[in-house]
Amino acid sequence: MSYPPFLNRRDAGEQLAARLSERGAWPNTTVLALPRGGVPVGAEVARALGAPLDVFLVRKLGLPGYEEVAMGAVASGGVRYLNHDLIHRAGVTPDAIAAVEARERAELARREQVYREGRTPAPVTGRTVLLVDDGVATGATLRAGLLALRALSPARVVVAVPVAPPETARALATQADEVICLHTPADFMAVGQFYRDFAQTTDEEVREALIRAAHPQE
Structure with missing residues (x-):
């Protein structure tokens, strides 16, 4: 593999969409992207698949x-995933976990308001869901997402990402x-390390991508 394989997140999304399209049509599918960096990737996938x-x-x-090390993650719907082995080794107290969780749930609520602006969430129940991010390291965030998605009764959940370490990809495949x-x-x-341009995606870029996807003919 030549390094880096992706110019930017849009390029990664186009490459991922091409791989998915090789499988044929994806009817009854919803693309859910993890903000912020997963949204430019997911936007290209959704556009290519017409989802x-x-x-x-x-x-x-x-x-x-x-803070760069994930001891767990939280997702919409009150879902929480914790890496209990890591928490035990690091000696993190329940109070410390609660403080981190409260801060991140507040950010979840803020982003919900900023990104959707009152729009109804895309349909999930009974559909195939493509859960997209710009890449995965430990997989803690995606594992929380998978737990939350199961509660919404999708027909299938497919994780689609440009890059991940082998052990993380295998672990995600069990969920x-x-x-x-x-x-x-x-x-x-x-x-x-797998992107030439890995500049942070902004809230405004996320909003614009969602608006374009909601109004593709405008």
Whole structure:
């Protein structure tokens, strides 16, 4: 694999959409993208497949003092996933977990208001759901998303991402009906290493992508 394989998130979305399209049509499918970075990827997938696009709000619970390390995640619908082994090894107290969770749930509520602006969530029940992100490291965020999605009774849940470490892809496959991943490099260190441009996606870019998807002919 040449490095990096993706110019930016839009390019990653186009490549992912091409892989999905090789499988044929995806009828009765909804694309749910994880904000913020998963939205430009998901937008290209939804456009190529002719599927509705929406955000699925999930927030990583960062380990106190090492916030880049996920000790778990929370998602819409009150779902919480915790890595109990990591929490035990790090000696994180219940109060510390509660403080991190309260902060991230407040951010979930803020993003719900900012991104949807009163629009009804895209249909999920009885449909195939493509859960899309710009890449996966530990998978904690996606695992919380998968737990939350099951409560909405989709027909199938397919995780679709450009890149993930092999062990994470295998772990996600035990929860999702299928995992479609373009690259599973053994030398994975961070999602950003596989992008030439990995600039942070803004709230405004997320809003614009959702508006364009809701009004494709305008």
